[in-house]
Amino acid sequence: MNKPKILILGAGYGGMISATKLPKYLGKNEATITLVNKHNYHYQSTWLHEPAAGTLPADRARILIKDVIDTNRVEFIQDTVTLINKDENKVVLEKSGEIDYDYLIISLGFESATFGIKGMKENGLAIENLNSVRQIREHIEYQFSCYHCTEKKEDERLNIVVGGGGFTGVEFLGELANRIPELCKEYDIDRKLVRIINVEGSPSILPMFDKELVAYAISRLESKGVEFKFGYLIKECLGNKVIIEKKSTKETEEIMAGTVVWTGGVRGNHIVEDSGFDVVRGRVNVTNQLRVPGYDNIFVIGDCANTPDPNSDRPYPTTAQITIQQALYLSKNMPKVLNGEDYEPFVFNNMGTVASLGHGDAIGIIFGKTKLKGTSAAAMKKIIDDRYLLKLGGIGLVLKKGKLNLLSK
Amino acid sequence: MNKPKILILGAGYGGMISATKLPKYLGKNEATITLVNKHNYHYQSTWLHEPAAGTLPADRARILIKDVIDTNRVEFIQDTVTLINKDENKVVLEKSGEIDYDYLIISLGFESATFGIKGMKENGLAIENLNSVRQIREHIEYQFSCYHCTEKKEDERLNIVVGGGGFTGVEFLGELANRIPELCKEYDIDRKLVRIINVEGSPSILPMFDKELVAYAISRLESKGVEFKFGYLIKECLGNKVIIEKKSTKETEEIMAGTVVWTGGVRGNHIVEDSGFDVVRGRVNVTNQLRVPGYDNIFVIGDCANTPDPNSDRPYPTTAQITIQQALYLSKNMPKVLNGEDYEPFVFNNMGTVASLGHGDAIGIIFGKTKLKGTSAAAMKKIIDDRYLLKLGGIGLVLKKGKLNLLSK
Missing domain, CATH: 3.50.50.100 (FAD/NAD(P)-binding domain)
Structure with a gap:
């Protein structure tokens, strides 16, 4: 009767993929899932340079959360997290007060870091x-x-x-x-x-x-x-x-x-630091299972996490790509987490990186070594953007918010 | 050989109608016509409330001057008038220096008047x-x-x-x-x-x-x-x-x-006052032939003129409608002016007034007494706006910049 409560904080890439994938790996009776986000929408933080310049309507870079999540399985609370009380398994929200959890997924994203530059x-x-x-x-x-x-x-x-x-x-x-x-x-x-x-x-x-x-x-x-x-x-x-x-x-x-x-520069959301987690630039040094050391029921993914790279002394860079993989990894392993079973460490699979240079132009590296530039890289960028939408909300979302002209518009 | 030089200052309603109609009443050998305006475009000052609110693209409220005037008959100079030297029949321009005239039409439009309200x-x-x-x-x-x-x-x-x-x-x-x-x-x-x-x-x-x-x-x-x-x-x-x-x-x-x-509040362009004309709120009290008293070769039309109303002690209110009628009146009578003949005084023919209340709504009085409100008044407003474009640049201009959906857009 007492189903474990999984609480997801933040509806960025990590939170949204978690909220849409967890219900696929967990039965309705295995856990309750709650998503908290301060807006009623999810936005594509990797697209923000476009509405910032005015080359894409801001509305194209966002998706209403309830249009994507299965509200029969995931409860959505629109509210702002003010504090994570990690020792009492509670989260304090601005309007709704306290909410408790058994398992917490922190995916609160990044903030700009100005490193004290005056003004x-x-x-x-x-x-x-x-x-x-x-x-x-x-x-x-x-x-x-x-x-x-x-x-x-x-x-x-x-x-x-x-x-x-x-x-x-x-x-x-x-x-x-x-x-x-x-x-x-x-x-x-x-x-x-x-x-x-x-x-x-x-x-x-x-x-x-x-x-x-x-x-x-x-x-x-x-x-x-x-x-x-x-x-x-x-x-x-x-x-x-x-x-x-x-x-x-x-x-x-x-x-x-x-x-x-x-x-x-960017850093992890200040809420994490404010809540007393050990952080470096607002980021928690998580275990290779994405857990907070000392708090086995708290996971951090995305821009609030420093994730160990087994092939390097330094953590993986924080990107949307790694965040999405972390959310998928965590969703898939959540049945084991709930059962107290062990699971494989997280390993990032680098699919490549493409940087846009404006409409129709880009540079990129894919499959570890293939270099792209110009229109082919720009097309690849759009494919990457649309691929995420496909993962998140299916072909309907790609048609509605995607960048490839799949339908003549 | 020495053709009289007609100089038009300002490409508002008065200047544009003058520049397009004068060539119809005067032969190529009867006068040269020059139009000076600080921008290369004419804008519809009675439409400005729309781009101001953002309900109409600003570009829809303007017309390139050379798209409308007959450049074989009218010389267009893009420059800013800094002074009218009325005693030497010269106008000083910011970039091009001095330019002389035999007949001057001042149609420099209005400015905002804040009546000294602090700040x-x-x-x-x-x-x-x-x-x-x-x-x-x-x-x-x-x-x-x-x-x-x-x-x-x-x-x-x-x-x-x-x-x-x-x-x-x-x-x-x-x-x-x-x-x-x-x-x-x-x-x-x-x-x-x-x-x-x-x-x-x-x-x-x-x-x-x-x-x-x-x-x-x-x-x-x-x-x-x-x-x-x-x-x-x-x-x-x-x-x-x-x-x-x-x-x-x-x-x-x-x-x-x-x-x-x-x-x-509005007043006449400050250039008129700066040039030593007798003005009231920047407006010259013109004769009933639209002449500046004492300067038979200088005409003022539109918002820089106080035009006597024979049926009232007060001058006519300054509107686009009266300005357009003044420019038509002056163009038609210019052959007589050049020949030193007398001509009939200007009489304003009030066609009515329609004030918009936003898309699809308006109030108006037409034909002296017919009251309109709502959609019928709004339709009349569009007809008035398009009628001006028709007068200025023919049906092509109405289709390009007009407000009625004459073509399915």
Whole structure:
């Protein structure tokens, strides 16, 4: 009669795959499953660079949770987690109060990390969630709309500084470079007046790709008008400019910019740290069975977990791909967990990585070594995006929210 | 050999009708015609409430000048007028320097007049031109996009105060009331949180309409969520609020609002005043032949003119309708002007007035007394809008930029 209660926190990639797959591995009488999320929707955090630039409607990057989960099997509570009371097996929610669990899956996702850069939190914008990217899109558009309305035209207002040349930063640059000509047309602004400037501390972008692909990405982005400042750190972000420092010489300079978007770092959701878990950058060092050391009934997956890589001293990088695999792994092994049986450690199977450079262009590595660039990589990116939707909600979801033109639209 | 030079300043309703009609009344050898305008486009100033609210793409409210004028007959100069040197028959342009004329048609349009309301010029937005309405649209949308991004939700951010209950104010309120639900959907905001507040000094709106139509307009707008503050003056406009004063009691109160749009007054273009013409609110008291007293070769039409109404002590109100009739009148009589002949005084033929209350709704009076409201008035409004396009650029322009669904789109 006392069915074990499985509680999933967060409806990102990890939470959503868990909520849709657990019912397939567990019978109705074996466990109750509850999903808590602060919004009534799930969004694709790997697509956020598109609505941020305004090249994809924000609504296309989200899915109503109840359209995907089986509400006969999974109870959905729309509420915000404020604390995990791990020693009493309870979670505190903002509106609904306390909720208890027997097994907890923490999949609360990432937050932007500004590493204490002065003013970045206050004056910079982050590609963090659907709310923040809609704000980025509108902030940029508002700057453009103001351009012809001031007594003296302020060209700096049009400049956009993107901090960080990692995955998100580069994908955003690609979309932005495509979007700017449209904005210039809408607001009667000469494209030459608009600068897109990427500031990156290391000597190049996208460390996960080899030199040839990176060179291709840089040249493609430069041809679309992106300027790169490699080897520079952002020291301070003010309302209308950033102060950057050349790492080698410590010389500083200013870049005037009406918009500053920070993509230079992420960390695990602060709730995990606030709840007293041992964390590194907000992430729990989980066991190879994705358990929290000392708390066998608590699992952490996705961006709040440092997952041991058996072939390396360092944990796996946190990506959507690994999160989805973790959720699938955990769902499959949950019957064993409930029975107190042992199960195989988690091993990440790297299917490859594709970074978009804007519509129709991308770079990628698949099957461990096959390099792709240009349209073939862009097509692969869409396949990856749609494959996730297929996994999550079947072909209906792919047709509704997918990126491949499967139906003539 | 020395053909008289006719110079038209401004490509609003008056300038555009003049530039398209003058060549029909004057032979190629009778005069040269030059049109100066600061943009390469003409925009429909009576449509501005729509792009301001975001219910019509801004580009739909404009027409490229060279798509409409006959460039074999009319020389177009894209430049900004800085001064009219009326005693030397010269006009000073920002980039091209001086240009001389034998006959001058001043049709430089209106500007917003804030009557010295403290902070209104700095913190309020005006429905003034295409640049300013794109900024209004984006300002409102930016406020909505910020709502979910602040630590504490600031409901006041969503409030929109519209100052003035005249034609433009009311038409803007109608569009805004239609637009807000769309914005709420896009930004996940409860419609009930958003206030649209009209502040009007007189006891009602739209003084040009009778009580029955005004009551209909108020009730329709209230049903769409517009609040009216009649008998209140805006005393001060700050960044995030307005201070209003009840006229009867002089009591003041504050209304918090993230957006303030001022529609409470207009005046003639400041260039006319700057050039030393005798003006009242930037408008020249022209003769009944639309001439500037003392300057027989200078004509003023549209919003820079106070045109005598033979049946009243007061000049005609400035509207697009009267401006178009003035431009037609002047074009037709220009052969007589060039020959030094006398011609009949200008008489305004009031075809009626229709005020939009948002998509599918309006109030109007046509043929002097027929009252219209609801869909019939809305249809009449579209007919009026399209009739102007027909006059300006023929059926092709109606199909391209018109509002009636003449072709299935």
